Each structure stands twice: as C-alpha cells, then as structure tokens.
Amino acid sequence: MTFLEKQTDPTTPMHWNGDMQADYFYSNGVAGDKFFKHLMKKDTFLASMCPECGVVFIPPRLYCEDCFCGIPDENWVEVKAQGVIRTNTTAMMDAHNEPLEEPVVMALIEIDETDGAMLGRIKTDMLGMDLTGMMVKAKLRPKKEREGTMKDILYFEPY
Amino acid sequence: MNDVAVIGAGMTVFQRRLKETGKELSYLATKMALEEAGITKKDIDMVVMGSAPDAFDGIHQKGENLLDGAAGAGKPYVRVFNGGGTGVFAPIAGWWHVASGVADIALVVCEEKMGNCYPHPQTAFRHIWDPILDRPLAPNLVWLFAMEMNRYMTKYNIKKEDIARVAVKNKRNAVGHPCAQLPDEKITIEDVLNSEMMAWPVQRLDISPPSDGASALILCSKDKVRQFTDDPVWVDGVGWNIDSTMWTNRDLCFPRYVANAARMAYKMAGIHNPRKDIDFAEPYDPFDYKELHHMEGLLLCNKGEAPILTREGVTERDGDMPMCPSGGLMGVGNPIAATMGQKVCELYWQLAGKAGKRQIPGDPLVGVGQAWGDIMQMATVAVLRRG
Numbered sequence: 001m002t003f004l005e006k007q008t009d010p011t012t013p014m015h016w017n018g019d020m021q022a023d024y025f026y027s028n029g030v031a032g033d034k035f036f037k038h039l040m041k042k043d044t045f046l047a048s049m050c051p052e053c054g055v056v057f058i059p060p061r062l063y064c065e066d067c068f069c070g071i072p073d074e075n076w077v078e079v080k081a082q083g084v085i086r087t088n089t090t091a092m093m094d095a096h097n098e099p100l101e102e103p104v105v106m107a108l109i110e111i112d113e114t115d116g117a118m119l120g121r122i123k124t125d126m127l128g129m130d131l132t133g134m135m136v137k138a139k140l141r142p143k144k145e146r147e148g149t150m151k152d153i154l155y156f157e158p159y
Numbered sequence: 160m161n162d163v164a165v166i167g168a169g170m171t172v173f174q175r176r177l178k179e180t181g182k183e184l185s186y187l188a189t190k191m192a193l194e195e196a197g198i199t200k201k202d203i204d205m206v207v208m209g210s211a212p213d214a215f216d217g218i219h220q221k222g223e224n225l226l227d228g229a230a231g232a233g234k235p236y237v238r239v240f241n242g243g244g245t246g247v248f249a250p251i252a253g254w255w256h257v258a259s260g261v262a263d264i265a266l267v268v269c270e271e272k273m274g275n276c277y278p279h280p281q282t283a284f285r286h287i288w289d290p291i292l293d294r295p296l297a298p299n300l301v302w303l304f305a306m307e308m309n310r311y312m313t314k315y316n317i318k319k320e321d322i323a324r325v326a327v328k329n330k331r332n333a334v335g336h337p338c339a340q341l342p343d344e345k346i347t348i349e350d351v352l353n354s355e356m357m358a359w360p361v362q363r364l365d366i367s368p369p370s371d372g373a374s375a376l377i378l379c380s381k382d383k384v385r386q387f388t389d390d391p392v393w394v395d396g397v398g399w400n401i402d403s404t405m406w407t408n409r410d411l412c413f414p415r416y417v418a419n420a421a422r423m424a425y426k427m428a429g430i431h432n433p434r435k436d437i438d439f440a441e442p443y444d445p446f447d448y449k450e451l452h453h454m455e456g457l458l459l460c461n462k463g464e465a466p467i468l469t470r471e472g473v474t475e476r477d478g479d480m481p482m483c484p485s486g487g488l489m490g491v492g493n494p495i496a497a498t499m500g501q502k503v504c505e506l507y508w509q510l511a512g513k514a515g516k517r518q519i520p521g522d523p524l525v526g527v528g529q530a531w532g533d534i535m536q537m538a539t540v541a542v543l544r545r546g
C-alpha cells in the first residue's frame with residue numbers, strides 16, 4: 001500500500017505559536033455596487049457590454065480588459081439569473097483539509113445572454129458526477145432579506 | 160543581450176514539516192549551489208529570492224526575513240513572486256540580471272515553508288480570491304482545480320485512470336531523488352483510484368503534498384563561464400504570460416497563457432518544432448492532470464493527446480519524450496517556489512549529466528521547464544540547452 005500523507009503535527013518541532021490577525025472591509029466597487037443594488041430589488045442580473053468588441057461581462061465590469069475602454073451606462077443590460085453548467089465538482093473536504101458535514105456541489109455556470117460565467121453552489125442530489133450542460137437558475141433570498149452581497153444568491157438549481 | 164549559463168544548483172530535502180526555518184533552508188540550498196559552482200558568497204553580484212504567498216511562512220514581506228540565509232545581506236537583492244509560477248519565474252528574473260549585463264553572476268534562491276501554516280496550508284489559499292465575487296462562496300483551490308480537471312476530462316473524453324497514470328509515473332520517478340518526499344516504486348493506478356475523494360474528481364493521490372524546502376541556482380555570463388566549466392548548460396529561452404484574473408470567463412480546457420509563454424521562450428531559443436527540438440520536459444504537476452494540461456500548453460502534443468502519449472509510455476524516463484524525470488511535484492513534493500528544484504535545477508542536472516539515478520538515457524540536449532500559478536492564470540517557461 002502506498003504512503004498516504006495526512007496531517008502532520010506542526011507542533012512536533014520546538015516552536016512559537018503566533019498568528020497574523022487582520023480584519024477587512026472590502027469595497028464592492030463601482031460596478032459591484034451597481035450589480036448588487038440591482039440584485040437587491042430584482043430577480044435578474046446586470047451585465048455590461050463592451051462598446052468596441054461587444055463582449056458581455058457577467059459579473060458586470062466598468063471597463064473591457066481587452067479593448068481597454070470604458071463601458072458606458074447605456075451598455076448595461078439586464079439578463080436572466082440562469083445559465084448552463086460548464087464544469088462542476090463535488091467537494092468533500094474544506095479548506096482546512098477536514099471532511100465537510102455535507103458535500104458541496106460547486107459549478108461554473110455560463111450565464112445566458114452573456115459571454116461570462118459565475119461560480120455558484122448547486123442544489124442537487126447528483127453528487128460525485130459530471131453535470132456539464134445542466135440548465136440551472138438562481139435561487140435568491142427573499143427580497144427583504146437581501147444584503148447586496150453574493151450571499152443573496154442562495155444557490156443555483158436545475159429547472 | 161548576454162548569453163546566460165547555469166554553473167551550479169542546490170536543493171534541500173522536501174518534507175511536510177522541517178525543523179529548519181525558512182532562512183536556514185535557504186542557506187542549505189545556497190551553500191550546495193555555491194559548492195557545486197566552486198564559488199563563495201563574495202563572487203555573487205546579485206541575488207534573486209523566489210517565495211510565494213507570505214501567508215505560508217506567516218511572515219509579511221518574508222523576502223527580507225529570508226535574505227541573510229540566501230547570501231543576500233549587503234548585496235543587490237530582490238524578491239519576486241507570482242504564486243506557483245515563482246519556481247520558474249525567479250530563475251527568469253535571475254536570467255535578466257545577467258542577460259542585461261548588470262550582473263556577471265546571479266544567485267537565485269527559492270524557499271517555501273508551508274508547514275508553519277496550520278491546520279493546513281490550504282487555509283492560506285482562502286484569501287487569494289476576489290473578495291466580493293468569490294470569497295462569499297467559500298471556495299478553495301482544490302475545488303477550483305477539480306472543476307478544471309472535470310472540464311479537461313469531459314472535453315476530451317479522458318478516463319480517470321489515464322490521469323492517475325501520471326501520479327504513478329512521477330511517484331515512481333522520484334525513487335532515487337535524494338530530496339523526495341513521496342517516492343513510491345510500488346504505487347499502482349488502483350492505489351490512486353482508491354484514495355480518498357477530496358473534491359470529485361480529485362482524489363488524495365491526484366495531488367502533490369504541501370512541503371517545506373528550498374532550492375538554489377547560480378547563473379553566469381558567457382564572459383565568465385569558461386572559468387567554471389568547458390561544457391556549459393545555457394538558458395536559451397525564457398517566457399512568461401498571465402491570463403485575466405476573471406478566470407470564470409475562460410474555457411479551462413486549454414491553458415492558452417502557457418502556450419503564450421512557451422511561444423515566447425521557444426522563439427528566443429530558436430525552437431521551431433518543439434516536439435522534435437525538445438528532448439524532455441518538466442511541466443508543472445501539482446496535480447496529475449496538470450502535467451497533461453501543461454504538455455498540451457507547452458505545444459509538445461495536440462490538445463487531448465497527452466493522456467494517450469502517457470498511456471503509450473512516451474513520457475516515461477526512457478520514452479521518446481520524458482516528462483518530469485525528477486519525479487515532479489507529485490513525487491518529490493510541492494514547496495511552491497522551491498519547486499525550481501524540479502522544474503529548472505533538474506534541467507541543469509540532466510543536461511550536465513549530473514542527475515544520478517534519474518539520468519535520462521541518450522544524452523539529452525534540450526529541456527523545457529514550466530511552472531503555473533495564481534488563479535489558474537500564470538505561466539513561466541525556461542528552455543535550457545547543453546553545449
């Protein structure tokens with residue numbers, strides 16, 4: 001049987017136990033503010049279209065990284081909060097390398113009517129299998145509970 | 160530009176948790192490289208340190224902490240880092256110190272001490288994401304790579320066993336590497352396929368282990384190299400390229416940024432047909448599927464063809480196009496930046512005929528090494544040539 005390396009106790013060598021504590025408030029940004037303020041009121045997403053190359057960004061952006069031009073207000077478009085799974089995983093372990101209580105199905109979802117994709121959790125019983133091509137739509141928090149963060153998207157589910 | 164040669168290299172043992180501090184590891188690797196080159200600290204004009212996220216060692220701006228162990232005190236010294244790309248980017252930075260003519264001899268040291276971070280170094284990767292769009296979903300890197308692996312498998316209809324074959328090859332190749340953390344001459348494809356599921360389709364033995372370690376490389380100008388050797392190994396070409404951080408807008412089945420970096424390096428090295436002109440490669444293999452992905456990105460085979468060539472034995476040490484003869488990250492270990500030891504030092508050792516039990520038969524002439532990092536976006540490539 002091969003050697004399966006697991007956690008090794010970091011306290012074995014002589015050591016000093018320290019941390020790097022720091023807490024943050026991250027700005028949503030100009031494009032982010034607009035996207036999340038919309039999401040607090042509507043059940044759709046906002047995207048933004050480059051006036052030069054026509055690429056539709058989701059999440060929306062203030063500028064096109066290729067043409068390197070700004071995207072004016074009139075190029076912001078409303079799109080359905082749904083799409084198609086490009087790829088997915090079923091996570092069994094957390095970031096500390098410990099088993100999750102419940103497996104998490106996470107996917108990259110190509111959002112309809114855009115050229116972009118969003119990371120999202122998928123509500124499904126189909127664990128440990130490829131879900132490429134599955135059509136899913138966003139399940140949002142009830143409007144009065146929305147806070148203007150990605151957490152307002154509870155998950156995506158097949159439709 | 161001045162021609163740049165390699166005159167020495169060094170590498171510490173790689174382990175999950177070493178007693179030595181980061182600067183002590185740097186010292187050990189540097190001392191080995193100096194001894195191989197037959198020079199001392201006073202012969203070094205400039206020093207480049209490569210070390211990836213501060214959060215592993217747990218020291219902000221750790222370059223300054225490490226410098227005295229890297230023969231950097233009192234010298235022109237700079238730290239470079241671009242995540243997993245650092246292991247090949249640091250020698251690229253060393254190359255431009257010498258190629259530009261500002262240094263005759265440049266020392267490159269790469270260090271990582273992941274074992275300081277607990278409960279697991281993956282913890283540090285929670286903070287590399289876009290804080291607004293990605294972090295609220297609490298993803299981690301293994302999940303991300305699992306999605307890329309699934310995309311690659313689905314697009315080209317690749318079986319998991321053909322990916323597991325890379326893990327087996329590299330862990331077997333690592334047998335005989337004096338620094339190796341996970342050599343295993345008895346490992347089988349079944350062992351990989353039966354190992355614990357981390358994030359489907361990634362299993363524990365698909366992933367290289369976190370490690371502590373350091374490596375070092377000494378670069379020398381053409382004007383000075385004859386003092387040290389009659390048969391130099393040259394850095395013939397370097398390339399680097401980074402794709403958008405908006406990784407969600409990429410197809411994930413082909414690493415175009417690797418191809419861009421490879422084309423830059425091949426052009427500089429005068430390589431027109433990489434499949435014919437390159438004898439062996441050290442593609443970056445933190446996961447087994449990444450070796451395949453990167454073979455394709457390095458233009459060493461067609462898209463989707465890497466698993467077939469691997470199955471046919473082409474990439475074995477005695478095959479037509481050996482991949483990761485060092486044992487790679489999968490077999491030797493993955494102290495992020497310090498993997499310069501497998502990806503560039505190994506090219507030098509192979510081309511100089513100093514690879515011992517790992518020596519590729521047939522006197523290879525040209526090797527390419529590559530690293531990959533940040534959020535699936537950074538590629539760094541170096542081509543080395545003998546004679």
Ligand SMILES: [Zn+2]
Binds near residue numbers: 050051053064066067
């Ligand atoms: Zn554009």
